[in-house]
Amino acid sequence: MATNPRFVGVTGLPRAGSTLLCQLLAQHPEIHCEGNSSPLCNLLIGMRHMVSDDTFFLSQLDQTFDRSYGHLTSAMQGFLHGWHHDCERPVVVDKNRAWLHAVEMLLHLEPNAKLIVCVRELGQIYGSIEAQHQRTILIDFPDHLADYDRFGRADMLFAKDKVIGIPLASLHAVTDLPKAVQKCLYFLRFEDLMARPADCMSHIYQWLGVSPLRIDPEAISTGIQESDSHFRMKYLHTQHARIAPPTHHDIAPRIQARIESAYAWFYQLYYPNRLAPQAATPAR
Template identity: 40%
Template sequence: MTRSLVFLTGLPRSGSTLLCNILGMHAQVHATPTSPLSSLVESMRQSWSQDAALLAQLDTGFEQVYRRLGRATRAFMEAWSSDTDQPFTVDKSRYWLFLVETLRELYPDFKMIVCLRDLRDIYKSIEVQHRKTLLLTFPGQLEQNLVEARATQLFAPTGTVGGPLRALANLNDVPDLRANLFFWRFETFIKDPGGYTEELLRWLGVQPATLSLERITQQTHESDSHYHFKFLHQVSPRLSAPGSFTDAHLSARILNDIVSRNAWYYRQFYRADGVVRLERDGAAPAASGTAEKPPERPASS
């Protein structure tokens, strides 16, 4: 039976766990919790790049040995995902977003789902949960008792949100990727969950099916203790719209700073016409132009 690997990635708190469990209800799809496969593939690449014997073989027979590396990597990935009867495996990892060029080298027609959400709602989700668990430290080395410091660290270039944001921006610099990517916006899903799910299934090439979004069964489980219960992954059986950042007592200054510092993100992924684009699709360059105005939801101080 032909099996297909689908890579699911994107921003934290953007609905990736929910989406995995919805896709996993389809008879043809096996969906994983956060998977180590992406980091294992990168570790292999780093390891053989430092192996003296392998480098010596590349000196004398580059094309043959390089093809062997590709075959071996694909064989490992496919063996890792072969213990299921379903023809589609959705492998979830935020790190896949950093490996798009490697994936295309291995699978020119690879398919990747990229989960997106309004950055202010991502921040709200994290900050509000932290307030419920103040007796547990915030993960990472940061001045966790300062609200602004937490936000700054989250959106820093190597932060929990900022790192994936940089990887998203990098997609603009890799040519001819658009056909490989499905940008799954959390807000679009909430507005039309059935229609949006059908659109995604068609894009994946999965047989059409009506999935019950009134009885979502959680099949994947994450280690919430690893992040000190700041990023919960519990899926509600019944789909409902979460509150927005305007429902929480968040600093308007911090929220406005998130938008202004990431204007390119709103310009590309939250356009007024609802179209999601990469720069190469004709969107304005990330370094210039005016950002699309985010939804009119005044923030509380």
């Protein structure tokens, strides 16, 4: 029987380099990485919701809990492994920002799974989104944020049910996880990846247990372009053949101060020296 590939999820904040990271992971001959955002995590969460409301399943738990729960575990493991059934490489990468939120469920199904968590200075995340909105200002956001002023839009983007706020809450909850779970997480700062892509990727390849590979930042293979239209063109996933320094976004001082004040814990954990160069390391 063929061995299932080692599972690696790519997760984290939006506009924090997950598209580039997947593009670089796909350069390695031992890694299967399609690059597009995957529905796999959403489907597993949906299965949990569905079976938890299924009366036939619930009726079995009183008398045959172990057997019925075993059926469910086996079925969800089969779904997880079957999703990438055509992967012929030792490692498979699946990208979805929800993996960090669902990490304990993932590890219950696949104990050897690992997650790479992409982070970026929060003001620049907001700035990237706002800059793209200004380029497409005649189109509204999927959650209708266009009518807010810039301060109000920033406030909404960081709300607990919005595009920055949802994964940010998952990041905040990491410190509550058992140490054994935290050891499965690798935090990658966008700024480090842009400044030292070859070094960062060499370290990640080592952490994943694959053969050494030195990538060439000037010659990167591109894959299938992810669809952006269903995001109303607000969160682009463009791939490039070379790594170029990102545009620095000028943020209104009031907005930047609000972000740094509200999310001081984030800066303490990931930017203790405020954008100073620092090697990316696995969670300790």
